[in-house]
Structures are given as structure tokens and as C-alpha cells.
Amino acid sequence: MATTKDSTDNFEDLLTCTICLETFTEPKYLPCLHTFCQTCINTYILSTVDKGKTETTFKCPICRQDVLMEESPGNTETWAKKLPGNHFVASMMDRHEIRKREKMCDSCKVNNKSKKARSLCTVCDEAFCSSCETYHKSFKISAKHPIISLEDVGTNKETVIVSSLIFSEEHSGEIIKAYCVDHSKPICTLCATLSHRKCDDVTTIEKAVSGIKKSQKSMEMSTELRDTSKQLSDLIQNRKTHLTDFESEVGAILTKVSTMKDNIIEHLNKIEGQIKDEIIKSKKETVLKLSEESTDLESLKSTVDNWIAIYDTCLHHGSELQYLLEINRISENKEKFGDAFIKSMSKIKNISMHLEANDIAENFAKRVPVMGQIKLVETDTSCPKLSLDKTINFHNGNINVIKCIDLNANSVFLSGLFMKDEFIFTNSQSYEVLKFSHNGDILAKLKLSDEPCDIDLINGTKAAVSSSSKTIYIINTQDMTLCHIVATTYPVHGFCHVNGEFILASCSTLTWINATTGVQTDQASTIGDSFLLYAKNRSDYICGDGSNTVSRTVNNTKVFSYTNEKLSHARGIYVDYDENFYICAYNSGNIHQITKDGKLIRIIPAESIGIKQPWVIRFKKNSNQFFVTCYQTGKVVVCEII
Incomplete structure (x- = not known):
């Protein structure tokens, strides 16, 4: 919380409109905290909103978040004026102007005099000579x-903001x-009189802002913003790397197609063109999709970086009140931002x-109808817990039962x-392997x-x-059909699939x-009771290690062994997105x-969740x-932590 000059002192970027690239004139806030000149955002609104339709929203030019106007928005030409003014940016502009050039006494100007100002009243917002x-x-x-x-x-010795007059956004002219x-x-x-007269806890603004910059909320906000920015940077780099890898794969396939064409000579000229067209089309569609993913993530990062700029500038140059206003605005947007991130x-x-x-195409040119089939294989990516995501108290949150699905069985291995x-x-x-809807309705069965x-x-x-016969069945979860089997000579009950391998527990x-051939690649011993396991990767796993130990x-290397007298015969183990482990102790x-x-x-x-x-x-x-x-009753309970 030091006030000495640092990198945040150069806040010109925060004072520049991203539309006109000039210093703000009449800066206006959007709910996502991006700021624009009133005239710039007005021009943007008029150019993007369809006047022929009854519109109530427009999108932020930077993050594309919907901006909802009030219930009676009126003419679109008035929307920009109705947006709240960014008093913090306006104050920073005043401060910036003071640093850039000599300021003259406002009182002397009234009397047509010109005298250098030496001080500023933060209430009247006027400069005075001695x-x-x-x-x-x-x-x-x-x-x-x-x-x-x-x-x-x-x-930069003075941390008091140039103007301490902060006006209400709801009541014009009211401080x-x-x-x-x-x-x-x-x-x-x-x-206070009209809307908050029944509120129990209303305090003075001086008391509310006291110590706000050094509060725990401030520290946590700073950490969350920086962690989120780093996570988004990593994700953007991941998308760009994947795009490069994908294009390399496409290049390799095109080379293979050309080689096959050379071997098959003139007979395949027509179908060569067909397969190349399909490849190029799939590439174009996929490259566009991957590029759009990076663009979406960059938009999210732009939002977070903007919040960081606001946060840092307010922290070092804003008053406690302005700081409170800004972190409140950021806090109000965190949940919506988390939703946008998860959706992306x-x-x-x-x-x-x-x-x-x-x-046949590789060996017998005269009998080849097509060169092959192009497939785009989509696999889930690992999504980290976002710092600005919705806050779930996994440690102390209540557990609610959403629904119960009864498979009408008992003493059953039910995974x-x-x-x-x-x-x-x-x-x-x-x-059987059974497929249910989220409502608990049976959709399909595979015997x-x-x-x-x-x-x-x-x-x-x-x-x-x-299965109990040392066979692993590979099934299609969409149409519930058997694809093939992987035979193994090793005992297995629970298992995990990680990076092309199965880790078998018994x-x-x-x-x-090896997940394809069934050939052993490694082996390890435990004390016992290793029926089921959870593996983050092939070298990071957790499982039962004795009758009352995991x-x-x-x-x-064992990084921990958890033992408890109330833990008897550990079975299923899993992890939430906050990286807490859950151990099913079926005997206790x-x-x-x-x-x-x-x-x-x-x-x-x-028993607290009905099993x-x-x-x-x-x-x-996520x-x-x-x-x-439940092993005994054959029931499945679906729960949530709130």
C-alpha cells in the first residue's frame, strides 16, 4: 500500500478511450467497468443497435458483454448520456493535468487576474494561490x-485525490x-431517505472507508485479479499452441495424401481433389473455431486486466471512497464474469x-473408391478453477440432496x-451399463x-x-454400444484412464x-484394500492403503497417508475443483x-444424504x-454443496 512512485504512477492508458485513442472527454462507465468517452460510446451505440427494432441492450465494444438499459430505455440517442459517469477516471484526469502543466488560481481568474496556484480545495475542487x-x-x-x-x-507525495466530491449515480448533484x-x-x-430507511446497518462514509485499502478484502481482491489474469494468459497460450499443433497435423495429413496420390497416379486425380477439399474445409472451420476461442479468452483477459488497472490506480492514487466504489463494482461483476468464463x-x-x-487405397489404385475419411476429434481440456469464479464453500458448505435414482439392486458394485x-x-x-437423463429417467442399457x-x-x-473377468470393455457412451475389448491377465476392480494407460487396482x-494392447508398463504394491482409486496422472494417484488408511x-513417493478410526474400508475416491479429496468408507x-x-x-x-x-x-x-x-441399497443420490 506504499504511496511512493512506481509503475502504476503512469496511468495514461487508463485515461485513454479505446475507441478514439484520445484522453477521455466525459468518461462513461459500462457495467463491465470498461470506460469510453460519452460521444464515442454514443456513436458506437447508434451504429450497432438496430433502430428498426425495440432494443434494450447493446454490447460492450471490448468484452462483448451485454449492457442492459433501464426498463424504459427511450431513444437510443439518449443511452450514452444515461450511463453513469466515471468519477474516478475524471479525478485521475484532473490529477494528470496538474502534473503536466502549471495550474492557475481559480479565484483570481474570476477577477480577471492570472496567478499561479499553489493548493487545491478537495471539497470545492478549486485551485488557490497563497x-x-x-x-x-x-x-x-x-x-x-x-x-x-x-x-x-x-x-506523488499526496495520496488525497484531487476531488473528494463523489456524487450519487441515482440522484444528480447529491454527494x-x-x-x-x-x-x-x-x-x-x-x-438513505427514500430507499434505505428500513436498512438496519447504515453508517457514515468516513467509517466505511476507514482502513479499506489495507483490509483483507483488498488483499484477496488483488490476489484474485492477478491469479485470474495469469490463468487466462496460460489458457490463451494453450489455445495458440494447440492451433499451431493442429496446423502441423493438417500439414502432415496433406503430405500423406499427396504421397498416396503419387502411388495411385492419374486414376485418383478426381477423388484426390475431393479429399483435399474436405481437409481444407475442415481446417478452415476448425482454425476459425480455435481462433475464436482465443479471441473470447483475450476478451475475458482484457476485462480482468482493465479491473487490475482500475484497482492498482485506485489503490495508489484514489481516495478510500473511490477505492471502495471501484472494488464494489469489481465484486459485483465477479459472479457474472465467472459465468462467462465457465460458459466459454x-x-x-x-x-x-x-x-x-x-x-486398399494404399496398395491397389484401380479398386479405390475414396482415399479416406477426415475426422475432427474433440477432447475435453483441463479447466482450472478460476479465481473470479463463483465462491463455493467446499469446507463448510451445506450438502443438499437434489434427487435419488434407485437401480433396484442390493450388494452391488455400482460405479x-x-x-x-x-x-x-x-x-x-x-x-448392465445404464444411461440415465439428469431427471433420473432411463435412456439406454448395454448388457x-x-x-x-x-x-x-x-x-x-x-x-x-x-469387469471381474480381467476384461476391459470400451463402449460408446452416445449410442451405448460395445466398441471393442481390451483383454488383460492382471486382476482389476477399480481403475483410471490416464494418458493412454489404465491404472488397475485390486x-x-x-x-x-497400455490402454490399447493391455501390455503391462508398470506395477506397484500397497498394504491392501486398494479396490478403487483416483489418478491425476500416471504418477500422481490416491487409493486405499490398508483397512483404515488412504x-x-x-x-x-508417498506424500501423505490419511488414517482415521472412523474410516473403515475405503472405496471410491474423487476430487472437487477446489482440489479437496472425498473418500467413500463403505464399512463405516x-x-x-x-x-x-x-x-x-x-x-x-x-445417512445424512439417505444412503x-x-x-x-x-x-x-467444474x-x-x-x-x-450405495453398495447396500443400489441407490444413487445426487447432491450439491452450497
Whole structure:
């Protein structure tokens, strides 16, 4: 919170309109905190809003977020004027002007005199020479007005903002004098009288801003903004790298197509053109999609970086009141921003181009009808927890049961997947894999030749199912059909698919096998009771390690072993997006929630969510929703943490 000169002192970028690229004139706020000249945003609105339709919104020129006007927006030509003025930026412009050039005494100007000003009244927002300052202090009404030195403002010694007059956005001309704690909102006298007279906690604005810059909220806000900016930078780089890799794949495929063409000579000229057209078309569509993903992320990052600029400038150069206003505005936008981020990430898929070449095409030119088939394979990307995402209290939040799905079985190995739009469960009693809607309605069934034990996702459309016969079934989750099987000689109950390998768990042995060939690639031993496991990658996994212990191993080293007398026979283990682990203890009838370093957070009784022996727990991706299966009753309860 130092006030000495640093990089944030150069705030010219914050004072420049991104439309006209000039210093702001009549700066206006949008809800997303981007600021524009009134005339610039007015021109933009008139050029983008269809006058022939009854419109109530327009999009921010930078982040494309919808800006909703009031219920009676009136003529679009008046929208820009109705937007709230950015008093903070206006104040920073005043300060900037003082630093750039010599300011003359305002009182002397009234008398047609010209004298250099030496101080500024932050209440009257007028500059005075030494004589006029003395007169100003001599009047009873202005004797206690704060006076600051213009020299101190110019050398950055003065942290008081140039003008301390902050006006209400709801009542023109009214100065903010109080703060409603109930609504987290600064208010003027009219606001307090008309809208907040029934509020329990209304305090003075001086009390509200006291210590705000050094508060815990301030520290957390700073950390959140910077973490989010870094995460978005990493994601943007990831998208750009993937785009480069994709284009390399396309180049390799085009080379292969050309080689095949050379071998097949003139006969394939026509179908060569067809396959190339399909490749180029798919490439064009995919490159456009990937580029748009990067653009969306850059827009989100632009928003966060803008918030950081506002935050830093207000922190170093704003008053406590202005600082409070700005962090309130940022806080109000965090949830909406988190929604926008999750929405953007839900659309992101890694896309690879595969050419499934016809074997005949490579050897027998006269019998080839087509060269091959172009496929764009989309795979989910890993989405980090966003710092500005919705705040879920995973440690202390209440657990609500959303619905119960009864598979009408008992003493059953019941595992499952929490898909985007469906649930998929394995029922060892009926030898079936079942697909349910999120409403709990059965959609499809797939009968297997022996009892399924566990299930894990391979990609967006394929899943693997382990069985008691040392066979792993690969199924299509869309049409619920069997694709092929992977035979293995190693015992398996629970398992995980990571980077082209399966990690198999059974009693006291963990075995790594190639997911295609079933050939062993590694093996490790545990103390026992390793029926199910969770793996972040092939060298970072957590599983049962004895009857009342769960251990996490990273790079062949145990980083922790969690033991509890109320933990008996650990089974399903999973992680939420806050990186807390959940352990189903089926014999002790509870679920243990622990931190990523093995510290107990809480023990959740299974009866509190309507089951008896929890077997498997799975979270929906990037969500506070999860389901737990019950070994004894064959029920599945879908819950959420709030």
C-alpha cells in the first residue's frame, strides 16, 4: 500500500478511450467497468443497435458483454448520456493535468487576474494561490475544507485525490455521505431517505472507508485479479499452441495424401481433389473455431486486466471512497464474469484431424473408391478453477440432496460417470451399463457378458468398463454400444484412464497397462484394500492403503497417508475443483473430506444424504454437484454443496 512512485504512477492508458485513442472527454462507465468517452460510446451505440427494432441492450465494444438499459430505455440517442459517469477516471484526469502543466488560481481568474496556484480545495475542487487560500480558510463555511498542495500532487507525495466530491449515480448533484452495509452500497442523503430507511446497518462514509485499502478484502481482491489474469494468459497460450499443433497435423495429413496420390497416379486425380477439399474445409472451420476461442479468452483477459488497472490506480492514487466504489463494482461483476468464463470453457475442445486411410487405397489404385475419411476429434481440456469464479464453500458448505435414482439392486458394485447431460452407471448385479437423463429417467442399457465393476471416461464419446473377468470393455457412451475389448491377465476392480494407460487396482496391487494392447508398463504394491482409486496422472494417484488408511503417491513417493478410526474400508475416491479429496468408507458408513495434503476437513455421515454404504463418489466437471452410490441399497443420490 506504499504511496511512493512506481509503475502504476503512469496511468495514461487508463485515461485513454479505446475507441478514439484520445484522453477521455466525459468518461462513461459500462457495467463491465470498461470506460469510453460519452460521444464515442454514443456513436458506437447508434451504429450497432438496430433502430428498426425495440432494443434494450447493446454490447460492450471490448468484452462483448451485454449492457442492459433501464426498463424504459427511450431513444437510443439518449443511452450514452444515461450511463453513469466515471468519477474516478475524471479525478485521475484532473490529477494528470496538474502534473503536466502549471495550474492557475481559480479565484483570481474570476477577477480577471492570472496567478499561479499553489493548493487545491478537495471539497470545492478549486485551485488557490497563497492569498486566496488564506481567504478561503477565513470563511466559516470553508474553514475546515481539506487543502492539498499542488506540488505534493505533482511529486506523488499526496495520496488525497484531487476531488473528494463523489456524487450519487441515482440522484444528480447529491454527494455521497453514507454507506449501507446491508446492501454494500455508498448512498447520498436522498438514497438513505427514500430507499434505505428500513436498512438496519447504515453508517457514515468516513467509517466505511476507514482502513479499506489495507483490509483483507483488498488483499484477496488483488490476489484474485492477478491469479485470474495469469490463468487466462496460460489458457490463451494453450489455445495458440494447440492451433499451431493442429496446423502441423493438417500439414502432415496433406503430405500423406499427396504421397498416396503419387502411388495411385492419374486414376485418383478426381477423388484426390475431393479429399483435399474436405481437409481444407475442415481446417478452415476448425482454425476459425480455435481462433475464436482465443479471441473470447483475450476478451475475458482484457476485462480482468482493465479491473487490475482500475484497482492498482485506485489503490495508489484514489481516495478510500473511490477505492471502495471501484472494488464494489469489481465484486459485483465477479459472479457474472465467472459465468462467462465457465460458459466459454464449456465450449472449448481440443480438435485433432485424423485421416483413416483405406488399406486398399494404399496398395491397389484401380479398386479405390475414396482415399479416406477426415475426422475432427474433440477432447475435453483441463479447466482450472478460476479465481473470479463463483465462491463455493467446499469446507463448510451445506450438502443438499437434489434427487435419488434407485437401480433396484442390493450388494452391488455400482460405479458411474457424471456426464454433461446424462448419468452412466454400472450395475454388477444385472451385468448392465445404464444411461440415465439428469431427471433420473432411463435412456439406454448395454448388457455385458460378465459383471462390470468400475467405469472411467476415455474421451467425450468413449468410456472404459472394468469387469471381474480381467476384461476391459470400451463402449460408446452416445449410442451405448460395445466398441471393442481390451483383454488383460492382471486382476482389476477399480481403475483410471490416464494418458493412454489404465491404472488397475485390486487388493494390494496397482498395475499400469497400455490402454490399447493391455501390455503391462508398470506395477506397484500397497498394504491392501486398494479396490478403487483416483489418478491425476500416471504418477500422481490416491487409493486405499490398508483397512483404515488412504495414501497419496506422487512420483513413487508417498506424500501423505490419511488414517482415521472412523474410516473403515475405503472405496471410491474423487476430487472437487477446489482440489479437496472425498473418500467413500463403505464399512463405516461415511464420507471423509480431506485437503490435497491429507488434512481432515470433515466427516459426512452417509445417512445424512439417505444412503448406508457409500461406494463411489463422482463430481460433475467444474461444479459443486456430485453423486454417491450405495453398495447396500443400489441407490444413487445426487447432491450439491452450497
